[in-house]
Amino acid sequence: xxxxxxxxxxxxxxxxxxxxxxxxxxxxxxxxxxxxxxxxxxxxxxxxxxxxxxxxxxxxxxxxxxxxxxxxxxxxxxxxxxxxxxxxxxxxxxxxxxxxxxxxxxxxxxxxxxxxxxxxxxxxxxxxxxxxxxxxxxxxxxxxxxxxxxxxxxxxxxxxxxxxxxxxxxxxxxxxxxxxxxxxxxxxxxxxxxxxxxxxxxxxxxxxxxxxxxxxxxxxxxxxxxxxxxxxxxxxxxxxxxxxxxxxxxxxxxxxxxxxxxxxxxxxxxxxxxxxxxx
Amino acid sequence: xxxxxxxxxxxxxxxxxxxxxxxxxxxxxxxxxxxxxxxxxxxxxxxxxxxxxxxxxxxxxxxxxxxxxxxxxxxxxxxxxxxxxxxxxxxxxxxxxxxxxx
Numbered sequence: 001x002x003x004x005x006x007x008x009x010x011x012x013x014x015x016x017x018x019x020x021x022x023x024x025x026x027x028x029x030x031x032x033x034x035x036x037x038x039x040x041x042x043x044x045x046x047x048x049x050x051x052x053x054x055x056x057x058x059x060x061x062x063x064x065x066x067x068x069x070x071x072x073x074x075x076x077x078x079x080x081x082x083x084x085x086x087x088x089x090x091x092x093x094x095x096x097x098x099x100x101x102x103x104x105x106x107x108x109x110x111x112x113x114x115x116x117x118x119x120x121x122x123x124x125x126x127x128x129x130x131x132x133x134x135x136x137x138x139x140x141x142x143x144x145x146x147x148x149x150x151x152x153x154x155x156x157x158x159x160x161x162x163x164x165x166x167x168x169x170x171x172x173x174x175x176x177x178x179x180x181x182x183x184x185x186x187x188x189x190x191x192x193x194x195x196x197x198x199x200x201x202x203x204x205x206x207x208x209x210x211x212x213x214x215x216x217x218x219x220x221x222x223x224x225x226x227x228x229x230x231x232x233x234x235x236x237x238x239x240x241x242x243x244x245x246x247x248x249x250x251x252x253x254x255x256x257x258x259x260x261x262x263x264x265x266x267x268x269x270x271x272x273x274x275x276x277x278x279x
Numbered sequence: 280x281x282x283x284x285x286x287x288x289x290x291x292x293x294x295x296x297x298x299x300x301x302x303x304x305x306x307x308x309x310x311x312x313x314x315x316x317x318x319x320x321x322x323x324x325x326x327x328x329x330x331x332x333x334x335x336x337x338x339x340x341x342x343x344x345x346x347x348x349x350x351x352x353x354x355x356x357x358x359x360x361x362x363x364x365x366x367x368x369x370x371x372x373x374x375x376x377x378x379x380x381x
Contacts, residue, residue: 013302142323174316174354177324181332184325195323 011140014192015092019071021244025233025253030070031136032226032271034219041229048223049074052135052162053082055275061085062130065154067119068137072099072112079112084131087124089117120146127156134163142195144202148209155278161211163274164219168198169267180268183259190249190256199272211276223271224264227257281342286371287311289337290364293330311365327361338371346374 022030026041033044034051060083066075069088072095078084090096099114117123119141132151141147151161177184187194197205199216206214234241234254242250263269291309298306305321307313314320316327331348338346348370353360360370 174324174328174359175351178328178331178349178354181325181328185329188325193323 011192012091012093015090016094018192018245019092019094019098021241021249023071024237024241024244025230027229027233028071029073031074032223033229034222035225036222041226041233044226044229045073046077048164049077049135050081051219052133052164052273053078055162055273056131056160058084058130058160063087063128063156064131064133065089065122065124065129065151066133066135067151068134068140069095069099069114070135071095072102072114074133074135075099075112075114076102076106076108078133079108080106084111086112087129088112088114089119089122090114091116091118120150122150122154124154126153127159128154130156130159132159132161134161134165136165138163138165138202139167139194139196140192142193144195144197144205145208148205148211152209152211152278158277158279161206161274161276161278163202163276165272166194166196167202167270167272168196169270171198171200172268183263186252186256186259190253196269199270202272202274206274206276210278212279214274214276217273218270219273220264220270224261227261227264231257281344281372281375283368283372285341286338286368286375287364289341290334290367290371292341293333293337294364296333297326297330307364309364311363311368313364315363315367316359316361331361334367334371338375342375344375344378346371346378348374 027045028042029045031045032048033039033041034048035044036047039047062084064078064084064086066078066086066088069075069090072088075086075088079086088099090099093116096114096116103109103112103114120143132155138144138147155161203214203216231254234250234257238250260269294307294309307321315322315330320327322330328349335346335348338344353370360366
């Protein structure tokens with residue numbers, strides 16, 4: 001079983017504190033969207049899950065581990081639309097509680113379960129899952145070498161790992177971190193400790209763990225409208241959101257949206273989907 | 280003349296500030312051997328930058344000295360002056376001594 005309390009890290013504390021407010025800003029999915037013409041945020045966030053799922057040839061009934069499951073929306077969609085048996089894990093106890101309630105409401109509690117666990121020490125047996133799914137969770141985990149090794153252990157043979165996340169467009173050094181410290185501090189205050197890495201670094205982590213056939217797709221342009229929708233929600237639902245976070249946190253969130261949009265424009269920040277296999 | 284022990288005390292105050300906001304597993308030990316930068320460090324790069332900026336402020340508050348720790352050369356050096364608390368103390372000490380000698 002896990003050898004560390006999952007709620008102890010700064011990431012867990014942050015997510016426990018912000019989950020209720022974030023649902024009003026980011027929508028029920030708590031993720032970026034894949035926008036096509038005419039999409040609203042809800043449609044686009046579902047599309048991202050669907051597009052990612054379409055990259056897997058695994059049949060219904062496959063066992064899926066959703067690492068960093070948020071409030072469970074993608075896991076429930078994978079179960080409903082693909083027929084997967086999904087185990088969602090999160091270090092946020094608040095997220096897990098909301099995910100379990102959603103599973104019950106959707107009558108999917110039999111095929112989807114949610115556990116309050118740390119991805120680095122789940123306690124699951126070797127080869128437990130056909131598909132390992134990481135939707136915007138890997139940037140929150142600093143030790144990606146251990147993460148990928150642990151996921152490789154949990155992966156059935158053969159099995160697929162699908163990952164989507166924010167990634168740096170290139171490796172950056174300490175001087176650039178210093179230069180961008182005001183922007184990065186705003187992002188950290190809003191989104192918690194983020195351990196973003198370059199696309200190349202992700203490839204190295206996956207290869208080092210043993211994964212093969214690594215494919216990457218840049219979907220920055222499809223995802224970029226997401227922050228415009230967050231800003232719209234921040235302004236339109238301001239009174240409701242201020243029931244959960246302070247005025248200053250609300251202002252920081254608005255600023256953070258501008259920072260992310262600018263970083264996307266500069267190519268400093270990108271959004272990628274990666275597929276890799278254990279064979 | 281600012282002693283090494285006094286500079287160490289200033290940096291420990293910066294660490295106290297950091298530790299008050301960090302969960303237990305991420306707190307820094309108040310020791311000259313504590314690693315601040317590199318694969319074995321508990322700080323990420325933004326955490327280190329924040330610690331550097333706070334150290335500049337603490338040195339100004341404690342000794343009335345304005346030191347610029349975060350110049351391009353120091354941030355880029357292979358043998359970084361920020362790798363441990365001890366190396367940071369030596370770096371701050373050298374900058375203050377340089378100001379006094381100038």
